[in-house]
């Protein structure tokens with residue numbers, strides 16, 4: 518999973534998935550540094566989720582039964598959704614919302 522550019526702690530799978538789905542920014546749970554997903558990785562995210570769904574259920578159309586084609590496409594969509602956080606990388610957003618890692622570390626010990 519993609520690590521934080523400030524403290525190198527990995528982001529959680531569900532956090533990366535939510536960031537991709539809702540086009541939001543992610544804050545590191547350890548130090549509070551804000552990150553956003555690279556544009557090319559957003560493109561890759563849709564490439565491995567939506568494109569297989571559309572291609573399988575509309576273009577390839579392997580089954581006679583229309584429901585089976587849609588279910589197969591949805592299956593591919595869900596598999597892509599599960600794997601997408603593993604290929605997403607975060608870019609650090611300097612300035613606004615920047616955390617103070619040293620403060621948090623001394624606070625917890």
Ligand SMILES: [Zn+2]
Pocket residue numbers: 521522523524525526545546547548549550
């Ligand atoms: Zn961090």
